[in-house]
Amino acid sequence: MNQTNNNPYRNTRIEFHILQPFPVTCLNRDDVGAPKTAMIGGTTRARVSSQCWKRHIRLSMRDLGVKLGVRTKMIHSIIAEMCKELGASDEQAQECGHDVASIFIKMNDEKEGKKKKQQEGEEEASDDGDKSDTLLFISESEARRIAEGLKANDFNPDFGGKTDKIKKDTLKKKIVELIGKPNFAMDGLDIALFGRMVAQATKLNIEGATSFSHAISPHRVTNEVEFFTALDDCREEPGSAHMGSLEFNSATYYRYISLDLGELWENLAGQHIPEAIDAFIKAIYLAVPSARQSTQSGACPWEFARVYVRKGQGLQLPFETAVRSKNGGFLGPCKEEMCKELDKKEKLAGSLFGKVAAFDFGEDENFNIDQLIDSVQEAIKQE
Numbered sequence: 001m002n003q004t005n006n007n008p009y010r011n012t013r014i015e016f017h018i019l020q021p022f023p024v025t026c027l028n029r030d031d032v033g034a035p036k037t038a039m040i041g042g043t044t045r046a047r048v049s050s051q052c053w054k055r056h057i058r059l060s061m062r063d064l065g066v067k068l069g070v071r072t073k074m075i076h077s078i079i080a081e082m083c084k085e086l087g088a089s090d091e092q093a094q095e096c097g098h099d100v101a102s103i104f105i106k107m108n109d110e111k112e113g114k115k116k117k118q119q120e121g122e123e124e125a126s127d128d129g130d131k132s133d134t135l136l137f138i139s140e141s142e143a144r145r146i147a148e149g150l151k152a153n154d155f156n157p158d159f160g161g162k163t164d165k166i167k168k169d170t171l172k173k174k175i176v177e178l179i180g181k182p183n184f185a186m187d188g189l190d191i192a193l194f195g196r197m198v199a200q201a202t203k204l205n206i207e208g209a210t211s212f213s214h215a216i217s218p219h220r221v222t223n224e225v226e227f228f229t230a231l232d233d234c235r236e237e238p239g240s241a242h243m244g245s246l247e248f249n250s251a252t253y254y255r256y257i258s259l260d261l262g263e264l265w266e267n268l269a270g271q272h273i274p275e276a277i278d279a280f281i282k283a284i285y286l287a288v289p290s291a292r293q294s295t296q297s298g299a300c301p302w303e304f305a306r307v308y309v310r311k312g313q314g315l316q317l318p319f320e321t322a323v324r325s326k327n328g329g330f331l332g333p334c335k336e337e338m339c340k341e342l343d344k345k346e347k348l349a350g351s352l353f354g355k356v357a358a359f360d361f362g363e364d365e366n367f368n369i370d371q372l373i374d375s376v377q378e379a380i381k382q383e
Contacts, residue, residue: 009261012356012383014277014376015308015315016259016284017338019362020215021252021331024226025298027289028052034247035223038216041320046221046251050212052289053255058190060283069139069188076101078138082147083155092155099157100146103172104200105134137196137206139188142179149178176203183269189276192267193259209264210257210280211314217251218319218334224248248296252303252330254338256316257284261380274377281373304335304362306342307372309379311354317341356383 026035028048038047062068070078080097088096153159159170184192195208225245232241259280265273288298308315317338326333339360346353357379361372 007262007265009265009273009380011311012261012380013308013310013314014259014261014380015310016255016257016305017307017317017342018255018257018284018302018305019252019331019334019338020255020300020302022298022300023250024248025250025296026246026248026292027298029291035249037221037223038214040216040318041322043220043322044222045219045319045322046217046249046253048215048253048289050214053215053287054194054210054212056287056289057280057283058194060287061189061279063286064279064282066189066279067140067187069137069184069191070143071135071137073135075104075136075138075143078143079147079150082143083150086147086151088151088155096147096150096155096157099168099171100150100175103168103175104136104198104204134199136198137188137191137194139184139191141187145178145180146175149174172201176201179204181269182206182267183271185268185271185276189268189279192264192276193280206267207263209260209267211260213256213316215253215255216319217330218254218323218337219252219325219330220322221249221251246292246296248292252334254317254319254334258314258316277377277380278373281376282369285369302362303331304360306339307359307361307376309356309358309376309383311356312349312352315342315345315349315353317345356380 026033028036030036036047036049038045058068072078076097078097079100080093083093083096084090150157157171158167159174160167182192191206193208193210196204196206198204225247227245228243229240230242230244235241259277261273261277264276268276285302288300293299319337323330323333323337346355357375359367359372359375361367361369
């Protein structure tokens with residue numbers, strides 16, 4: 001974390017402790033198509049990876065009209081297209097795109113293979129050589145600033161240097177200079193929230209403002225198998241035309257999410273913080289993993305959540321001991337155990353707990369998600 005002294009939200013976070021039950025579903029599959037699980041406290045729990053839910057939070061923010069960054073292996077194409085829009089020739093645009101991409105990430109060997117085939121008179125290789133080996137997070141405004149900097153140099157990616165290494169290092173410094181201090185308030189909220197790592201140009205690394213745990217079931221879960229058949233409408237003989245099986249489970253998930261407001265303020269250059277918080281909370285509420293939604297729908301919102309505005313270290317519950325069902329369900333005992341443990345942690349932490357405000361969502365039907373957001377925003381203002 002690199003927060004300036006005038007940061008008004010330094011060491012302040014919004015924490016979400018969410019319980020969300022799902023019926024027959026396979027929200028997040030492993031390499032063999034089965035619902036993901038984890039062994040916790042000696043018992044098997046259902047699991048949805050943090051990456052999976054973050055992906056769908058990004059998509060939900062996009063649906064809410066938030067302009068996001070681009071996560072892609074095709075940075076070459078983005079820069080080349082922008083250079084062409086600014087007046088570069090096809091050859092200049094391709095050269096600029098390739099050289100800029102090589103700064104951010106190590107390029108695949110396919111481009112060399114393409115050149116070799118052309119020299120040997122073989123069939124031309126595909127454009128896959130323009131792909132890198134790494135996904136890069138970049139905002140439209142960042143890419144445009146790079147393209148405009150190249151235009152100012154007559155679309156020549158060589159900004160000086162006698163050797164290829166010096167030329168590459170000089171271009172890297174120029175790109176870092178063109179991008180400048182992060183400000184993702186207008187077109188890269190997802191980068192501000194989730195962060196960015198650029199191994200080839202570490203000065204462009206962004207510390208994400210959010211922290212996600214893998215969603216787990218506080219209770220024990222056993223995956224089950226669905227056997228199914230499909231019939232051929234045009235076939236006259238009786239019997240199945242296809243048979244198969246799919247694994248599924250049913251679980252109540254505990255989701256832990258922390259939003260570091262100080263880091264968010266830094267990444268957004270102090271701009272549009274209320275709008276960012278509003279969009280993020282709505283996206284958390286709406287986002288549901290998309291796996292098998294057409295055959296094992298899991299369109300289930302939050303049932304209960306405790307939301308804190310706090311200062312200090314993050315607080316996540318491990319549910320090391322599996323919760324047992326009561327009265328035929330898991331939601332009630334999971335909520336009881338979660339609230340009991342959170343209250344206990346608050347007492348044990350004393351002044352270190354740093355509670356500014358706490359809100360329980362899901363018990364009072366007159367306290368909706370919009371009112372929760374308004375309450376969180378008001379607590380932050382008072383702080």
